[in-house]
Amino acid sequence: MDLTLLMVILVVSLALAFDYTNGFHDAANAIATSVSTRALTPRIALLMAAIMNFIGAFLGTEVADTVGSIISSGVEGAGNHGLTVVLSALVGAIVWNLITWYFGLPSSSSHALIGGLVGAGVASASTVDWPTVVDKVAIPMVVSPLIGFSGAFLLMLAIMWIFKNRNPQRTMRGFRLAQTVSAAAMALGHGLQDAQKTMGVMFLALLAGGYVSEGDDIPIWVMASAAAAISLGTYSGGWRIMRTLGRRIIHLDPARGFASEAVAASVLYVMAIGLHAPVSTTHTITSSIMGAGATKRFSAVRWGVARGIVTAWIVTIPAAATVAAITYWICALFLP
Numbered sequence: 001m002d003l004t005l006l007m008v009i010l011v012v013s014l015a016l017a018f019d020y021t022n023g024f025h026d027a028a029n030a031i032a033t034s035v036s037t038r039a040l041t042p043r044i045a046l047l048m049a050a051i052m053n054f055i056g057a058f059l060g061t062e063v064a065d066t067v068g069s070i071i072s073s074g075v076e077g078a079g080n081h082g083l084t085v086v087l088s089a090l091v092g093a094i095v096w097n098l099i100t101w102y103f104g105l106p107s108s109s110s111h112a113l114i115g116g117l118v119g120a121g122v123a124s125a126s127t128v129d130w131p132t133v134v135d136k137v138a139i140p141m142v143v144s145p146l147i148g149f150s151g152a153f154l155l156m157l158a159i160m161w162i163f164k165n166r167n168p169q170r171t172m173r174g175f176r177l178a179q180t181v182s183a184a185a186m187a188l189g190h191g192l193q194d195a196q197k198t199m200g201v202m203f204l205a206l207l208a209g210g211y212v213s214e215g216d217d218i219p220i221w222v223m224a225s226a227a228a229a230i231s232l233g234t235y236s237g238g239w240r241i242m243r244t245l246g247r248r249i250i251h252l253d254p255a256r257g258f259a260s261e262a263v264a265a266s267v268l269y270v271m272a273i274g275l276h277a278p279v280s281t282t283h284t285i286t287s288s289i290m291g292a293g294a295t296k297r298f299s300a301v302r303w304g305v306a307r308g309i310v311t312a313w314i315v316t317i318p319a320a321a322t323v324a325a326i327t328y329w330i331c332a333l334f335l336p
Contacts, residue, residue: 023233056191057227067200082208092116092324108280119321145287152291182261189268
């Protein structure tokens with residue numbers, strides 16, 4: 001077995017490890033609101049989210065293509081050097097995921113991965129597709145939380161107006177049932193978005209090793225393994241971040257939980273299928289929770305917690321990029 005094949009196996013394994021950490025890091029995205037409102041029990045919610053994550057991973061490859069294109073021209077056929085770049089990007093993303101998970105901060109696994117790819121690409125003097133980074137990452141990074149906040153705010157206002165004369169207990173019971181659907185939709189969107197990002201990185205590893213060409217379709221085994229890894233990670237939980245999203249930002253009722261999940265899921269689908277943009281599920285659901293919660297009164301949202309989360313968002317890409325760059329420089333000393 002030659003060194004290039006060994007490195008491909010190592011990088012693919014590391015990509016699946018990232019996918020697993022993505023699953024338990026982002027499990028809260030899909031189910032925190034449903035669990036906090038008692039619409040679903042934690043284990044049932046996690047099982048449902050894992051199944052929907054798996055299904056969502058097979059609904060397209062547009063996001064995977066976008067992620068792979070960020071540095072594809074710099075690693076195609078580059079052998080061990082290209083594989084070292086991809087490996088370093090993954091290390092940067094995984095390290096930042098673990099740091100933010102430890103502190104219970106719902107930062108973006110997606111942007112950690114993008115930051116890792118950019119950092120490793122710059123450190124290795126590889127070609128980074130900056131127009132794609134700007135159009136498909138930076139702009140959606142700003143737009144998707146704004147849409148999430150305003151959309152959930154407006155939807156919740158509409159719900160409050162429509163159900164203002166209904167029996168409150170019966171209405172909330174109905175929204176608990178509706179949250180089963182909205183949480184499933186959110187989990188499906190998470191698989192559609194986040195599993196594809198790992199597929200894109202695995203494809204980069206195969207591209208660098210010379211096992212695929214840039215125009216090839218993503219192999220089915222790549223799709224299946226990425227889907228399985230994120231599903232297993234999701235089922236393992238993510239309780240620290242779940243507490244932050246479900247309780248510390250604002251105490252949600254079933255109607256607000258439904259509004260935030262429904263809007264966030266819609267944003268994920270439009271961005272993935274329509275715009276091919278790898279947006280952050282974390283950013284989207286967190287901003288939607290804030291928007292739905294703000295309809296109580298703006299002071300009901302714990303803006304201090306929200307400020308810490310926003311800080312983590314801002315820091316994620318440069319932090320992951322820095323770790324990836326340092327990893328590349330270290331690896332370059334030992335790997336040919």
